[in-house]
Amino acid sequence: MNPIEIRNLNKVFKTKQHALHALNDVSLSIQKGEMVAIMGTSGSGKTTLLHILGCIDHPSGGSYRLNDIPVEQQSPKALARIRNRDLGFVMQDFALVDHYSVQKNVLLPLNYMKEPQLRKERAARLPALLEKLHIGQKRHEKVMNLSGGQKQRVAIARALINDPGIILADEPTGALDQKTSQEIIELLKSINQEGKTIIIVTHDPNIAAYCDRIVRIEDGRMIEAGELIP
Numbered sequence: 001m002n003p004i005e006i007r008n009l010n011k012v013f014k015t016k017q018h019a020l021h022a023l024n025d026v027s028l029s030i031q032k033g034e035m036v037a038i039m040g041t042s043g044s045g046k047t048t049l050l051h052i053l054g055c056i057d058h059p060s061g062g063s064y065r066l067n068d069i070p071v072e073q074q075s076p077k078a079l080a081r082i083r084n085r086d087l088g089f090v091m092q093d094f095a096l097v098d099h100y101s102v103q104k105n106v107l108l109p110l111n112y113m114k115e116p117q118l119r120k121e122r123a124a125r126l127p128a129l130l131e132k133l134h135i136g137q138k139r140h141e142k143v144m145n146l147s148g149g150q151k152q153r154v155a156i157a158r159a160l161i162n163d164p165g166i167i168l169a170d171e172p173t174g175a176l177d178q179k180t181s182q183e184i185i186e187l188l189k190s191i192n193q194e195g196k197t198i199i200i201v202t203h204d205p206n207i208a209a210y211c212d213r214i215v216r217i218e219d220g221r222m223i224e225a226g227e228l229i230p
């Protein structure tokens with residue numbers, strides 16, 4: 001079973017004037033432990049695809065199985081649980097709460113977890129996780145006082161606190177300088193080498209070079225699926 005299986009996926013955005021086909025007949029399988037780059041020109045549909053993979057948006061047609069679960073048949077509550085447990089998100093603008101501390105930001109996903117024992121177990125991972133991401137000393141610092149690279153490390157820690165199998169990253173280095181970008185992609189690569197499946201939307205060929213394969217999208221169509229890992 002592949003963690004991600006999409007078949008003949010379509011996404012149409014309807015406005016009063018017209019219907020925009022953001023994704024057109026996209027089929028894609030992603031194996032466990034792969035690191036995949038999604039590339040394409042601006043407006044080609046990359047973020048739309050990532051949002052559907054992240055169960056943030058719904059396709060207009062086609063099927064999506066995530067960890068063998070048919071996503072389109074899930075209730076909003078079940079989808080919220082999937083987003084919380086099975087997926088970690090890393091965004092270009094970090095999507096952190098600036099006036100919260102590092103610790104409070106990283107622990108945020110646990111607020112949505114009902115099981116107290118599991119929440120406790122996950123929270124206990126915090127110190128080791130922050131050390132691993134080299135932000136241990138910033139634990140009580142407000143996020144607004146951190147550099148861009150440090151903020152992205154906090155966002156990666158938050159994505160990992162629930163130990164999801166899949167990390168989805170939308171231009172994770174888009175707001176960072178070249179040196180910091182390299183540090184962040186090397187960090188994501190090391191997380192991938194520990195077994196996480198990682199999907200990264202990027203414009204940057206240097207970032208894509210760290211991935212196992214490149215999926216290219218143009219005008220909502222997948223024009224290249226790259227080579228699968230043997």
Ligand SMILES: Nc1ncnc2c1ncn2[C@@H]1O[C@H](COP(=O)(O)OP(=O)(O)OP(=O)(O)O)[C@@H](O)[C@H]1O
Nearest residue numbers: 013014020022040041042043044045046047048049
């Ligand atoms: N909510 C929406 N309503 C209407 N059209 C949308 C919506 N979201 C995206 N689109 C359109 O769908 C197309 C694909 O957008 P998407 O954001 O997926 O592109 P992208 O490849 O991620 O672009 P970029 O590299 O500039 O971020 C674009 O034409 C965009 O204008």
